[in-house]
Amino acid sequence: MFALGIEGSANKVGVGIVGEDGTILANPRHTYITPPGQGFLPRQTAIHHQEHILDLVQQAIKEAGIAPSELCCIAFTKGPGMGAPLVSCAVVARMLSQLWGIPLVGVNHCVGHIEMGRVVTGAQDPVVLYVSGGNTQVIAYSDRRYRIFGETIDMAIGNCLDRFARILHLSNDPSPGYNIEQMAKGGSKFIELPYVVKGMDVSFSGILSFIEAAAHDLLAKEEATREDLCYSLQETLFAMLVEITERAMAHCNTSDVLIVGGVGCNLRLQEMMQIMIMVGERGGKLYHIDERYCIDNGAMIAWPGMLAFKQGQVTPLEESTCTQRYRTDDVLVTWRD
Amino acid sequence: MVTVEEPIVSTSGCTLIGQGAEARVWEGMYLGQASILKQRFSKKYRHSTLDAKLTVGRLKQEVRSMLRARKVGVLTPVVQHVDHEASTIYMQKVIGRSIKDVLHEGSLEAEGLKLLMAEVGRILAKIHDGGLVHGDLTTSNMMIRTHDGALVLIDFGLSYNSSVPEDKGVDLYVLERAFTSAHSTQGNLMDMVLESYRHHSSQWSATFNKFAEVRMRGRKRAMLG
Amino acid sequence: MEQVFEFEGLCGRTLHVWLFINVSNSKDILQKLIGGQLPVECVFVNATLVPDLIVLRAAAHKALTADQRQRLKTKSLHSEMLYNISGSKHIGETLKRFGIAEGSQHLLVARFDASEEDAAAIKAVVAGQPVALEQLHTLTDTATVTKYYKISPEELKIGSLADAILCRIAARDC
Numbered sequence: 116m117f118a119l120g121i122e123g124s125a126n127k128v129g130v131g132i133v134g135e136d137g138t139i140l141a142n143p144r145h146t147y148i149t150p151p152g153q154g155f156l157p158r159q160t161a162i163h164h165q166e167h168i169l170d171l172v173q174q175a176i177k178e179a180g181i182a183p184s185e186l187c188c189i190a191f192t193k194g195p196g197m198g199a200p201l202v203s204c205a206v207v208a209r210m211l212s213q214l215w216g217i218p219l220v221g222v223n224h225c226v227g228h229i230e231m232g233r234v235v236t237g238a239q240d241p242v243v244l245y246v247s248g249g250n251t252q253v254i255a256y257s258d259r260r261y262r263i264f265g266e267t268i269d270m271a272i273g274n275c276l277d278r279f280a281r282i283l284h285l286s287n288d289p290s291p292g293y294n295i296e297q298m299a300k301g302g303s304k305f306i307e308l309p310y311v312v313k314g315m316d317v318s319f320s321g322i323l324s325f326i327e328a329a330a331h332d333l334l335a336k337e338e339a340t341r342e343d344l345c346y347s348l349q350e351t352l353f354a355m356l357v358e359i360t361e362r363a364m365a366h367c368n369t370s371d372v373l374i375v376g377g378v379g380c381n382l383r384l385q386e387m388m389q390i391m392i393m394v395g396e397r398g399g400k401l402y403h404i405d406e407r408y409c410i411d412n413g414a415m416i417a418w419p420g421m422l423a424f425k426q427g428q429v430t431p432l433e434e435s436t437c438t439q440r441y442r443t444d445d446v447l448v449t450w451r452d
Numbered sequence: 453m454v455t456v457e458e459p460i461v462s463t464s465g466c467t468l469i470g471q472g473a474e475a476r477v478w479e480g481m482y483l484g485q486a487s488i489l490k491q492r493f494s495k496k497y498r499h500s501t502l503d504a505k506l507t508v509g510r511l512k513q514e515v516r517s518m519l520r521a522r523k524v525g526v527l528t529p530v531v532q533h534v535d536h537e538a539s540t541i542y543m544q545k546v547i548g549r550s551i552k553d554v555l556h557e558g559s560l561e562a563e564g565l566k567l568l569m570a571e572v573g574r575i576l577a578k579i580h581d582g583g584l585v586h587g588d589l590t591t592s593n594m595m596i597r598t599h600d601g602a603l604v605l606i607d608f609g610l611s612y613n614s615s616v617p618e619d620k621g622v623d624l625y626v627l628e629r630a631f632t633s634a635h636s637t638q639g640n641l642m643d644m645v646l647e648s649y650r651h652h653s654s655q656w657s658a659t660f661n662k663f664a665e666v667r668m669r670g671r672k673r674a675m676l677g
Numbered sequence: 678m679e680q681v682f683e684f685e686g687l688c689g690r691t692l693h694v695w696l697f698i699n700v701s702n703s704k705d706i707l708q709k710l711i712g713g714q715l716p717v718e719c720v721f722v723n724a725t726l727v728p729d730l731i732v733l734r735a736a737a738h739k740a741l742t743a744d745q746r747q748r749l750k751t752k753s754l755h756s757e758m759l760y761n762i763s764g765s766k767h768i769g770e771t772l773k774r775f776g777i778a779e780g781s782q783h784l785l786v787a788r789f790d791a792s793e794e795d796a797a798a799i800k801a802v803v804a805g806q807p808v809a810l811e812q813l814h815t816l817t818d819t820a821t822v823t824k825y826y827k828i829s830p831e832e833l834k835i836g837s838l839a840d841a842i843l844c845r846i847a848a849r850d851c
Binding site: 511518524525535544 | 682684685686731734735739742746834835840841844847848851
């Protein structure tokens with residue numbers, strides 16, 4: 116029994132096939148890369164996904180070496196995400212479901228990251244730091260929900276990094292965040308930026324406007340390099356993330372941390388989190404998943420699809436809609452105790 | 453176990469009672485009175501400049517905020533002593549229980565619960581009108597003093613001065629989320645808090661508008677994957 | 678008539694305190710103090726501004742801690758203690774307000790680690806009536822205390838005068 120998952124909530128479109136135990140048989144994807152200084156817009160992103168998705172389905176089936184009849188469900192991202200790209204993928208999911216006579220399962224994108232992270236790393240009940248272009252949340256499981264303990268009160272961390280990359284005109288290939296990380300390695304001077312933690316929540320918009328204003332000034336006077344700015348921004352933003360994660364750990368009395376989402380690929384973030392856990396005297400472990408799973412992909416949708424399907428949850432065709440707003444804690448987690 | 457590198461001055465004879473995310477909490481004596489010592493420690497994961505700025509700044513702000521709250525008539529522990537070299541605040545021990553424990557126990561009947569939430573609303577209105585934002589409003593940070601049942605606000609570690617409605621709105625939002633994540637079965641506690649807040653704050657209208665905005669943003673934020 | 682206080686964590690250090698009322702030679706003491714002619718170093722505090730001995734002890738504790746780290750802000754341990762009492766950073770004003778003045782009637786006198794000879798010498802200096810320290814609170818000039826420390830009626834609803842002062846002493850460098 117296998118599940119096929121389709122993901123396309125942001126600028127990546129992917130199709131994954133997983134087995135009953137979470138084994139990934141195939142997981143091809145394609146990324147829509149925009150020119151430097153530009154973000155991705157819904158319409159163009161949807162067109163990109165439409166152009167690639169059928170090839171990806173065929174590639175996945177072929178790589179997995181299975182027949183469609185061996186699939187138990189077609190999982191698709193119900194949300195959250197950008198409307199047009201989400202719908203483009205859902206249409207294909209519905210089509211395949213009708214064509215092959217296999218039920219649909221709508222999946223929450225954030226839950227996809229969490230469940231993929233758990234199965235890949237073996238983490239049992241970690242505090243989850245979910246950091247991506249659209250989300251920044253600290254999550255812990257309790258009573259059949261992934262509860263959000265802390266989150267950004269304005270923009271997402273990835274969005275903040277992307278927008279700063281645009282200010283510096285960094286390339287979007289492979290991702291703006293990756294290029295900021297590389298630049299930051301060359302930085303040495305720490306520029307003091309605002310540091311905004313409110314309870315377990317964080318705020319980034321003030322930091323972005325501050326560094327945007329400061330950047331022009333500091334660079335013009337040669338008081339700081341572009342590398343210094345990337346370095347200082349990362350140090351500040353990540354310190355905030357590690358701080359709220361630690362606060363959530365203290366609150367939930369949990370010692371393990373799982374980082375998921377695209378920004379989770381950042382090695383400096385992983386390093387800081389590791390130090391926090393080591394020094395923190397809780398004796399926990401940091402789980403981070405490599406970029407194959409951290410970055411949006413089809414398998415992370417297929418796997419929760421499989422979990423839900425095994426609990427008898429399927430999504431009837433008439434309910435197979437998408438939603439741009441879909442909070443992590445809206446999902447009833449039927450497959451955990 | 454990791455050894456403690458920071459100097460602990462005169463904590464011999466003190467008992468470690470808690471290890472939070474940014475401080476160790478000890479129980480000891482100060483001039484013959486029961487004392488709670490809160491010792492901040494540096495965070496190795498963050499840049500040393502940032503760390504020093506945050507450790508020193510938060511220690512000072514925490515003390516200033518407690519004083520500010522008391523000045524507007526909101527109970528906090530009495531600050532007994534501040535040891536800057538050891539990043540430690542000594543404060544009078546509050547004999548009582550956290551609201552979190554009281555709620556979890558579920559022993560309060562409807563009327564008692566309403567009175568308690570009204571008191572929470574009243575003291576929040578007072579500190580907010582006094583230009584102070586607590587920054588970490590959870591049910592663990594509010595205590596009911598045993599001897600007279602008075603409500604004591606504790607842990608001002610993330611507090612700051614602000615009269616901006618947005619900041620107060622976020623403060624309330626943090627509390628609402630604490631209620632929903634930890635006490636979701638207790639009925640709508642937040643409504644009772646807000647009702648009382650409205651009565652006691654002269655600036656409730658602007659604060660509530662921002663609170664509603666922040667709430668909405670919280671929902672909209674999930675738009676992007 | 679004399680009370681001795683010890684301090685947790687500051688082993689072996691003591692503070693001896695006396696209270697004198699109806700002192701008649703404050704002008705003389707002040708002159709000796711300024712001229713450095715007192716037989717032993719000690720601190721004179723305007724007793725009407727100290728509602729509770731805990732205030733004096735907190736100021737002493739703070740001075741000892743600073744001394745231990747060689748971080749005194751004034752010239753001696755005793756003057757540091759007086760400076761600490763006000764919770765203000767203004768040294769000159771503090772000494773003037775809380776220290777001995779020409780017309781001071783009621784005085785708290787304190788000395789660190791005093792010997793019996795020191796005690797006798799201090800008693801010989803002050804021409805006043807030594808009384809039990811329990812009487813201290815009856816001397817308090819509440820109006821002046823609340824004015825100097827800027828204590829609002831709101832604050833006194835939730836705590837004592839001593840609580841309010843303790844917080845200010847602790848918070849001075851914050």
